[in-house]
Amino acid sequence: MNIGDAAASSGVSAKMIRHYESIGLLSAARSANGYRVYAERDVAVLRFIRHARDLGFPLEDVRRLLGLWHDRQRASAEVKKLALAHVAALETKARSLDAMAASLRHLAANCHGDGRPDCPILDDLARKE
Amino acid sequence: MNIGDAAASSGVSAKMIRHYESIGLLSAARSANGYRVYAERDVAVLRFIRHARDLGFPLEDVRRLLGLWHDRQRASAEVKKLALAHVAALETKARSLDAMAASLRHLAANCHGDGRPDCPILDDLARKE
DNA sequence: GTGGGGCCTCCCATGATGGGAAGGTCAAGC
DNA sequence: GCTTGACCTTCCCATCATGGGAGGCCCCAC
Numbered sequence: 001m002n003i004g005d006a007a008a009s010s011g012v013s014a015k016m017i018r019h020y021e022s023i024g025l026l027s028a029a030r031s032a033n034g035y036r037v038y039a040e041r042d043v044a045v046l047r048f049i050r051h052a053r054d055l056g057f058p059l060e061d062v063r064r065l066l067g068l069w070h071d072r073q074r075a076s077a078e079v080k081k082l083a084l085a086h087v088a089a090l091e092t093k094a095r096s097l098d099a100m101a102a103s104l105r106h107l108a109a110n111c112h113g114d115g116r117p118d119c120p121i122l123d124d125l126a127r128k129e
Numbered sequence: 130m131n132i133g134d135a136a137a138s139s140g141v142s143a144k145m146i147r148h149y150e151s152i153g154l155l156s157a158a159r160s161a162n163g164y165r166v167y168a169e170r171d172v173a174v175l176r177f178i179r180h181a182r183d184l185g186f187p188l189e190d191v192r193r194l195l196g197l198w199h200d201r202q203r204a205s206a207e208v209k210k211l212a213l214a215h216v217a218a219l220e221t222k223a224r225s226l227d228a229m230a231a232s233l234r235h236l237a238a239n240c241h242g243d244g245r246p247d248c249p250i251l252d253d254l255a256r257k258e
Numbered sequence: 259g260t261g262g263g264g265c266c267t268c269c270c271a272t273g274a275t276g277g278g279a280a281g282g283t284c285a286a287g288c
Numbered sequence: 289g290c291t292t293g294a295c296c297t298t299c300c301c302a303t304c305a306t307g308g309g310a311g312g313c314c315c316c317a318c
Contacts, residue, residue, distance in 0.1 A: 051254045056229040069251050080242035087230045094226040100185040101219040113209035121208050122198050125180045
């Protein structure tokens with residue numbers, strides 16, 4: 001299987017497959033012509049990476065998760081710990097964005113939003129602090 | 130006022146002040162020795178930028194906001210429109226993070242988290258899809 | 259006049275992804 | 289057999305906002 005097929009059946013772009021290889025998440029055999037060759041096992045790894053990325057795990061976490069996945073002796077506690085730390089990070093980030101949205105929504109609510117130039121939003125951005 | 134003082138009183142790092150200048154958000158006079166020179170007016174602009182960044186506006190939005198701020202004839206409607214579009218983007222992003230967190234939290238809840246190797250989190254990441 | 263701190267420019271790095279150029283390879287159709 | 293087009297290769301560049309650091313100039317206080 002060449003990289004294009006691996007990309008199609010894993011949902012990871014060929015570009016990213018090469019990138020993941022370059023940072024050592026993956027390795028690929030090469031055929032005589034220099035093309036990367038993939039087996040089903042590799043496609044499974046790529047899908048794993050994609051799923052982890054879909055959950056927002058940074059690639060360094062993905063690297064650790066792959067290590068834990070490949071280690072059949074790992075304790076599930078390690079995986080859970082990593083996952084919950086990531087959940088906390090996601091929620092912290094989400095709360096931060098919500099706070100920004102709420103502040104801005106409040107400012108916007110006090111803005112006429114008509115043809116007049118007065119604008120509490122700009123006034124707030126221009127505040128001396 | 131040199132860049133260090135402008136940084137201290139605006140809360141924007143000297144590094145970022147130079148960067149903002151390089152992308153045209155700001156301009157600075159130069160003294161005979163080549164040092165950038167800032168007036169209170171410039172510090173106000175820097176604070177404006179910082180506040181907008183604190184609300185998560187990307188620099189391209191900041192550029193537009195600065196334009197609207199400098200234009201005393203602008204209609205507040207334009208500012209409000211920009212602000213609400215950004216609020217929507219922030220909320221979309223926050224909901225996306227929350228969805229990831231909820232999925233992962235659900236998986237983690239079903240993971241023993243003890244010394245055993247079984248782990249629904251890894252099973253899910255390894256699913257064929 | 260020397261030392262230290264501030265300033266200058268320029269390059270590099272982050273994290274994940276994509277775009278694109280220049281060139282090699284292969285298979286199908288004529 | 290030769291062309292064509294699709295695929296593959298590597299390498300460089302861009303994004304977005306920010307920081308680190310090197311090498312070198314400038315200025316003030318001691």
